[in-house]
Amino acid sequence: MYKKLFILFLGLMAAGSLSAQTSQIRGRIFDAENNTPLANATIRAAGTQGATSDKNGQFSLNCRDSTLVTVSYIGYETFRQRVGCGQELNIGLILAARDLNTVEITATSSPNKTVLYQPVSIARIGEVEIKRGAGILLDDAINTNIPGVLMERRTFSAGQQFNIRGYGNGARGTNGINSNFDGQGYKVYLNGIPVTDAEGITLMDDIDFGSVGNVEIVKGPAGTLYGQAIAGVVNLTTLKPQPGRTSVGQDVLLGSYGLQRYTTHLQVSKEHASLLVNYGKQKYNGFMPHTQSKKDFVNVVGEFSPNPKQTINSYFGYSNSYDERNGELTKEQYETLDYSGNPNYIKNNAHSNVITFRTGIGHTYRFREGISNTTSIFGTGLVSNVSSAGGWTDKSSANYGFRSTFDTRFSLLNGFVLSGITGLEAQMQNAQTLGYPMVADSFNLKGYNLIGNLRSNQYTISRTLSAFTEWTLTLPYALSLTAGVGYSTLGIELNDRFYAASNNNPSNPNVTRKPSQYKNTFDNMVSPHLALNKVFDKQLSVYASFSRAYKAPVSSYFFIPLTGQVLTDLKPEVGTQFEVGTKGALLGEKLNYQVAAFYTKYADKLTPVAVPNATNTATSYVYMANAGNQTNAGLEVAVRGTAYQSAGFVKALMPFANFAYSHFRYGDFKFQQLSGNRQSIVETDYTDNVVAGVPPVTFNVGFDLTTRPGFYANMTYSYRDQMYYTSDNKNETGKYQLLNAKVGYSRVLAEHLSLDAFVGVNNITGHQNYAMVFLNQLPDAYLPAPREANFFGGINLKYIF
Numbered sequence: 071m072y073k074k075l076f077i078l079f080l081g082l083m084a085a086g087s088l089s090a091q092t093s094q095i096r097g098r099i100f101d102a103e104n105n106t107p108l109a110n111a112t113i114r115a116a117g118t119q120g121a122t123s124d125k126n127g128q129f130s131l132n133c134r135d136s137t138l139v140t141v142s143y144i145g146y147e148t149f150r151q152r153v154g155c156g157q158e159l160n161i162g163l164i165l166a167a168r169d170l171n172t173v174e175i176t177a178t179s180s181p182n183k184t185v186l187y188q189p190v191s192i193a194r195i196g197e198v199e200i201k202r203g204a205g206i207l208l209d210d211a212i213n214t215n216i217p218g219v220l221m222e223r224r225t226f227s228a229g230q231q232f233n234i235r236g237y238g239n240g241a242r243g244t245n246g247i248n249s250n251f252d253g254q255g256y257k258v259y260l261n262g263i264p265v266t267d268a269e270g271i272t273l274m275d276d277i278d279f280g281s282v283g284n285v286e287i288v289k290g291p292a293g294t295l296y297g298q299a300i301a302g303v304v305n306l307t308t309l310k311p312q313p314g315r316t317s318v319g320q321d322v323l324l325g326s327y328g329l330q331r332y333t334t335h336l337q338v339s340k341e342h343a344s345l346l347v348n349y350g351k352q353k354y355n356g357f358m359p360h361t362q363s364k365k366d367f368v369n370v371v372g373e374f375s376p377n378p379k380q381t382i383n384s385y386f387g388y389s390n391s392y393d394e395r396n397g398e399l400t401k402e403q404y405e406t407l408d409y410s411g412n413p414n415y416i417k418n419n420a421h422s423n424v425i426t427f428r429t430g431i432g433h434t435y436r437f438r439e440g441i442s443n444t445t446s447i448f449g450t451g452l453v454s455n456v457s458s459a460g461g462w463t464d465k466s467s468a469n470y471g472f473r474s475t476f477d478t479r480f481s482l483l484n485g486f487v488l489s490g491i492t493g494l495e496a497q498m499q500n501a502q503t504l505g506y507p508m509v510a511d512s513f514n515l516k517g518y519n520l521i522g523n524l525r526s527n528q529y530t531i532s533r534t535l536s537a538f539t540e541w542t543l544t545l546p547y548a549l550s551l552t553a554g555v556g557y558s559t560l561g562i563e564l565n566d567r568f569y570a571a572s573n574n575n576p577s578n579p580n581v582t583r584k585p586s587q588y589k590n591t592f593d594n595m596v597s598p599h600l601a602l603n604k605v606f607d608k609q610l611s612v613y614a615s616f617s618r619a620y621k622a623p624v625s626s627y628f629f630i631p632l633t634g635q636v637l638t639d640l641k642p643e644v645g646t647q648f649e650v651g652t653k654g655a656l657l658g659e660k661l662n663y664q665v666a667a668f669y670t671k672y673a674d675k676l677t678p679v680a681v682p683n684a685t686n687t688a689t690s691y692v693y694m695a696n697a698g699n700q701t702n703a704g705l706e707v708a709v710r711g712t713a714y715q716s717a718g719f720v721k722a723l724m725p726f727a728n729f730a731y732s733h734f735r736y737g738d739f740k741f742q743q744l745s746g747n748r749q750s751i752v753e754t755d756y757t758d759n760v761v762a763g764v765p766p767v768t769f770n771v772g773f774d775l776t777t778r779p780g781f782y783a784n785m786t787y788s789y790r791d792q793m794y795y796t797s798d799n800k801n802e803t804g805k806y807q808l809l810n811a812k813v814g815y816s817r818v819l820a821e822h823l824s825l826d827a828f829v830g831v832n833n834i835t836g837h838q839n840y841a842m843v844f845l846n847q848l849p850d851a852y853l854p855a856p857r858e859a860n861f862f863g864g865i866n867l868k869y870i871f
Contacts, residue, residue: 093134097159099127099141106818106870108163109314109339111143125314180489180542180550180603189552189601189613191289191651191666191706193219197309198774202784203810203830204323204862206280206331206352209841210810210832214770214786217706217730218289218666222842224853225393226354226363228275228422229842232256234289235670236702236734236764237301237645255301255621255643257292261308261371261385263430263448267469268499268532269562269624270298276389276426276452278367280331281348283309289706290647290670293597293619294556297495297536300621300645300672308369308385311339311346316871317824321350325862328355346371357856358409360396360416365389379436387428395420397459398850401801407838409854414459418508419518424454440479447472462506462521471497490541499532527567530625534560540599548605559593560622592622592642610654618646623676627694641696645672661711672700675739698739700761705731713773721778727771734761736797759799763845765791780817786810795843795851803843803852809834822870829863832856 099111107127114120115137123129131139133155141149141161149161180187185194193216200211209221209230220233231253253272258265266272284307292299316338323331333350347370354363370386397412397420430448437443449470456463475493482488505526508519540554566586601615622642651666674696708728715722736756760766772786788808795801814828833839833856842853 093132093156095131095133095137095139095153095155095157095159097129097161099123099129099143099161099163101163101818106824107315108143109312111141111163114140114142123314125316178491178540178542180544180552186608186611186654187550187603187605189550189603189615190617191218191649191664191668192286193217193289193664193708194284194286196284200279200282200285202772202774202786202812203832204325204329204864206278206323208279208282208285212285212287213768214772214788215708215726215728216287217708217728217768217770218704218732219287220764220768222853224842225361225395225422226356227279227352227365228363228391228393228424230274230277231272231842232258232301232304233763234287234302235668235704236700236732236761237670237672254624255299256304257296257299258304258306260306260387260428261430262432262446262473263385263428263450264469264471264497265306265450267467267501268471268497268534268560269530270534270560270621271624273424273452275391275393275422275424275454277306278348278350278352278365278369278387278389280333280350280352281308281367281369282306289666290649290668291597291617291619291645293558293595294540294554294599294617295491295538297534297538297556297558297597298560298595298619298621298642300619300643308371308387309346309348310371310373311337311344313339313344314341315339317868319824319866319868321864321866323862323864326860327357327856328353329862330354331864342376343374344372356394357860358396358854359411360394360420361411363391363393365391381434382431383434384431385429388426390423390425392423393421395422395458398844398847399852399854400849401851402849404838404840404852404854407857412459412850417519418457418459418461420458422454422456424452426453427451440481442477443474444477445472445474457508461508461525464504464506465501467499467501469497469499471495485546487544488541489544490539492539493537495536495538497532497534499530501530501532503528503530524568529565529567531563531565532561532625534558548608550603550605552599552601552603554599556597556599558595558597558620559591560595561591562589562625562628564588564625588625588628590623590628590638590640595620595622595642606654609659610652610656612652613650615649615651616647617649618644620644623694627676637693637695640676640694641674643672643674643676643696645670647671657711660713661709663709664707666706668702668704668706670702671737672702675700677739698756699737700734700739701737702732702734702761704733705729717778719777719779721776723773723775725771725773728769730768732764732766734764735759736761754798756797759797760794762794762797762799763843765793765805767791780815781813782816783813784811790839793843795845796848797846801848801851803840804838806837806839807835808832808837808839818870824866824868824870826866827864829861831859831861833859835859 099108100106101108109123109125111123113129113131115131115133121129121131136152136154138152143163149163153159178188185192195211195215199215203210209223212219212221218235221230223230234256237255254270258272260277265274286305288303290302292303296303319335321333331350331352333348336347338345349368352365356362367389373383375381395415397415428450430446432444432446434442434444452467454465473495475491477491479489504524507522507525509522511517511520536556536558538556542550542552544550597619599617601613603611603613605611620642623640628637628640647668647670649666649668653664655662675698676694677697710726713723713725736759739756740753769789770786772784775783790806792805793803795803810832811834812828812830814826816826818824836858838857839855840852841855844850
């Protein structure tokens, strides 16, 4: 009897002891600013297997005694605290400064994909930077956050162009060495789908930048991994669903000059699948005559992981944009504040109407640890009609292709690791372009001009192929060596479908038969990359890099329409860059920085040569030739950090600043054009002149302030130096500065309802400034931005299920 009681007593003691040993720590993880639950946060404690938070931010851990609990979530400060077993926790995580050791880039051969380990200058901005302003015009975010990169636009939401370290445009006509109508030299991707067409021309009128969540820019020649990217690469990524969360929301934005934007969005995120749908309408009345803008758009982003080895992602986008153009202001108009526009543009009802469908699907398969393949197929359909002072143009095109890459990693002896990326990218475009003059409407002479008779009909087929491989050897002591090479080709076929009877009459002695088809191929564009990177204490790195890339002539360069002559001796431009830099985190990771110094030489620059008519009274035709070079040397510095952080009312104060100095000069550069009286050809030597279109100094500084109750604020100050806009250095813009600010309140109400309300003002001090300057096109010069303070405000509501 006593024996049984004693055994029972021991059993009860063991059960009590077991119960004590299997107690739990429970809690909830949330955003300290707006109380939003954080799903999939990582919780670790000594002696346990750890846990992750669910869609409501809830978690539980088995424990035996008091222990150190660590909570981490990407983009937030790590939480660490010793807690007792059985304790209930409510943990609010604080938004962290952007850590270079956590931000991953798109394509790299390095086994560590964070920015810190990349031996090249890469800038990346996210929602914090993009949404500092109204969040719908990307140029304000680029120009205030990324030194060495300028983004301009012709209208409110169209005609966008990048200028990366002094390069970003092509050549046109006899007006100069830069093109003001298209973007060339850089490549742009949207969710992995090339926005740049197969010919190398980038048109971004249709992109809804308000739906962009991340921007990554590789500065300088990037031909090894991206083909014809002599200036660099821009990777745009749309907003993605927040992990573990399902929500539906409505965003409303209103502003000066009739700005209205309405966006409805649905987010669904489960353990193995996610979906984001954005639908929106945007309207703007303009601050000048004939500058209205409107845009309708839909974005659908999906991701599905059927098993741990596979991930499938997809994107579909539709956009219909219409922007009126009132032309460029002359120098005199701009200086006298006459913003009435160019009457020739307005008379022709100048505008840009672009309708596009973009779609792509990607599949990643992980064969085993260290070997995976990602293959994407994509397609873009575009229909546009554009009018300007010169006439009306209709264009329809289909652009399609694929990109496939193998990522590999091999562990070698003595701690050496060899990793690489190898792949192919192929692209093809079929495009038809129709051109018309504009004629007066005889029934309404005071109204807009009408489309005249067809004057050109061109069908173009462009094909481009890039093969690439890049490898990184990781050595002991956090040292790595990167080497790679890319091979690119471009083939262009242009068919002239415009029939002119006079040109098809052998008995006419004044007619020279013109061929109806033009072809050219540019190959052997070999782009090497060699770099060395050293990381110290996982906090900062130094690197040195060499890279090269090309830009082949586009279809309008290699033939002369008037004579039918094909210019078979044209060569691609070539850019070679040497760069050294350092980046990392200081002061206990409270300060992140990037510094880069570079020297880039562009050789075989394409320039136009003007040929007068028989009487020397006008230009008969223009052709392109390789002549001259350009040398760009510069210094870029960017810093961002946390100046103050507390558990009180003010949660964090995070300042930022960046600076760029550009010493860009024409080398041996001779440019042919008509004389001032347009009666003869003169040769102008621009050797040692300052490169047009780039201010020597840009500087930006600002801060982000967040509070625990949910109030937030930011302010930015931007300075842009004087800038030559003609290559003879005889015409120069004035310098200007902008001061912008925004305040708001963001909070989760009643657990399921998220509110973000804000107001902002741009150009607080009312400085005259420009959205774009046309280069070498006098008398036309300026596309101004609002010279007075302009306001915006909005409310974003989201219901979280």
